[in-house]
Amino acid sequence: MSKIELNKRQEQILNIVKDNGPITGEQIADRLNLTRATLRPDLAILTMAGYLDARPRVGYFYTGKSGSQLLTDSLKKIVVGDYQSIPVVIMEDVSVYDAIVTMFLEDVGTLFVVDKSSHLAGVLSRKDLLRASIGKQELTALPVNIIMTRMPNITVCKKEDLLIDAAKKLIDKQIDALPIVKEAEQGLEIVGRLTKTNITRAFVALADEE
Amino acid sequence: MSKIELNKRQEQILNIVKDNGPITGEQIADRLNLTRATLRPDLAILTMAGYLDARPRVGYFYTGKSGSQLLTDSLKKIVVGDYQSIPVVIMEDVSVYDAIVTMFLEDVGTLFVVDKSSHLAGVLSRKDLLRASIGKQELTALPVNIIMTRMPNITVCKKEDLLIDAAKKLIDKQIDALPIVKEAEQGLEIVGRLTKTNITRAFVALADEE
Numbered sequence: 001m002s003k004i005e006l007n008k009r010q011e012q013i014l015n016i017v018k019d020n021g022p023i024t025g026e027q028i029a030d031r032l033n034l035t036r037a038t039l040r041p042d043l044a045i046l047t048m049a050g051y052l053d054a055r056p057r058v059g060y061f062y063t064g065k066s067g068s069q070l071l072t073d074s075l076k077k078i079v080v081g082d083y084q085s086i087p088v089v090i091m092e093d094v095s096v097y098d099a100i101v102t103m104f105l106e107d108v109g110t111l112f113v114v115d116k117s118s119h120l121a122g123v124l125s126r127k128d129l130l131r132a133s134i135g136k137q138e139l140t141a142l143p144v145n146i147i148m149t150r151m152p153n154i155t156v157c158k159k160e161d162l163l164i165d166a167a168k169k170l171i172d173k174q175i176d177a178l179p180i181v182k183e184a185e186q187g188l189e190i191v192g193r194l195t196k197t198n199i200t201r202a203f204v205a206l207a208d209e210e
Numbered sequence: 211m212s213k214i215e216l217n218k219r220q221e222q223i224l225n226i227v228k229d230n231g232p233i234t235g236e237q238i239a240d241r242l243n244l245t246r247a248t249l250r251p252d253l254a255i256l257t258m259a260g261y262l263d264a265r266p267r268v269g270y271f272y273t274g275k276s277g278s279q280l281l282t283d284s285l286k287k288i289v290v291g292d293y294q295s296i297p298v299v300i301m302e303d304v305s306v307y308d309a310i311v312t313m314f315l316e317d318v319g320t321l322f323v324v325d326k327s328s329h330l331a332g333v334l335s336r337k338d339l340l341r342a343s344i345g346k347q348e349l350t351a352l353p354v355n356i357i358m359t360r361m362p363n364i365t366v367c368k369k370e371d372l373l374i375d376a377a378k379k380l381i382d383k384q385i386d387a388l389p390i391v392k393e394a395e396q397g398l399e400i401v402g403r404l405t406k407t408n409i410t411r412a413f414v415a416l417a418d419e420e
Contacts, residue, residue, distance in 0.1 A: 196406035
């Protein structure tokens with residue numbers, strides 16, 4: 001990955017191809033009053049950097065990709081499955097007290113709740129549990145399905161989704177974690193957990209990878 | 211930003227310069243039994259992409275940067291101040307109950323605690339408050355300075371720190387937020403808050419920026 005600063009001539013070439021492509025190297029050279037040989041390095045750079053594409057007997061055409069779109073292309077190779085965590089799951093009749101204990105034992109910020117057939121039924125965040133804990137109810141007698149976020153209000157993702165799209169969901173919905181699911185016959189099976197910690201790890205890895 | 215796939219000849223040039231740099235274009239051409247003119251596009255690409263640098267009368271030398279290190283270079287322009295949030299601060303004699311209420315009113319996951327001279331004294335996470343809330347104590351009578359993480363165990367960052375370094379701290383210390391501080395005469399002044407949400411926003415912005 002590298003940042004390409006285009007020079008003035010390369011910008012001119014890009015504009016000519018944008019407006020007139022497909023266009024041959026000779027035609028571009030004509031418009032700039034330069035020889036084909038002079039342009040060769042610039043055309044090579046623009047092609048290798050992905051701004052232009054060339055087809056034999058057709059000429060150069062604009063790929064429509066700006067420099068930063070090309071970064072996007074590489075971010076778009078990272079999927080949820082590359083950074084997911086193991087899900088921590090509880091049954092929907094468990095008490096809020098036991099859910100809090102599970103959260104501490106497993107050291108997670110979000111629990112997923114399943115029904116009797118092991119399908120996704122709800123999500124419990126630390127915020128949900130904290131809210132319940134300052135309420136008037138007896139936590140050992142309050143089942144989690146009273147306070148959990150339930151379907152269809154749960155935002156989910158799949159293992160093969162782009163990490164960037166999952167990150168957008170976390171931001172847009174203002175939540176800390178997404179269940180990673182697989183469609184089953186009677187509902188959604190929970191196969192993973194994706195959190196802002198996973199996204200932070202991916203961000204750090206972008207800088208670390210050699 | 212763009213991904214450059216080097217061709218075989220460019221890889222050869224890179225290796226020659228790595229082993230023999232600084233080296234002139236003519237000398238590289240000699241070693242490859244090619245003319246200087248033939249190499250010109252390749253040398254231009256390698257230089258523009260940041261793999262090589264050239265100095266007049268000296269020749270080409272290897273910058274030591276791999277393709278992904280060049281991405282790192284661009285990530286290294288993002289600082290904490292570009293993505294920070296506003297800090298939410300409470301006094302150290304406030305009750306845990308009031309801290310929980312403040313957390314909900316302000317909709318944050320971490321509170322910073324200050325002493326009488328407004329300097330950083332502690333940090334309170336949702337996890338700290340949840341732990342206290344299932345304890346035996348009366349939350350309205352328990353001051354936050356009993357349960358908070360206190361100096362010198364608080365990990366901090368500064369506005370001008372690299373976002374990538376702050377993200378590493380969040381991962382390494384397994385915490386959700388860092389206070390952004392400024393050194394004052396008698397302690398640390400809190401000027402911002404950096405969370406995994408901010409890092410997730412930065413990650414999403416990498417793909418969005420035009």
